[in-house]
Amino acid sequence: MKIHWTEAALLDLQGIETYISRHSRNYAQGMIERIFGRVWQLESHALLGVVVPEYEDDSLRELLEDPFRIVYRILEDRVDVIAVVHAARRLPRGL
8 A cells, every 4th residue: 555644744753853853863863764664564554553542433543653653544545644643642633
């Protein structure tokens, strides 16, 4: 299945990298690489993540890459990554 990163999710990644880089550039790069690695698993296993409990929508799922939640939607021909959110924060409304 094709992976598509939304602009919002890419902005989330940019913010994560900027924030973590204040303390460690290497750790920031490693975290971004781990997030991308988790998402690439969806190419062959789109149902790998669990349904996002706040939304109860079978097409809206999440993967965990501690401490982040990677939220994605399964569409007919692709997976849209729509948000990457710290697990301690609330998800954006209207996903």
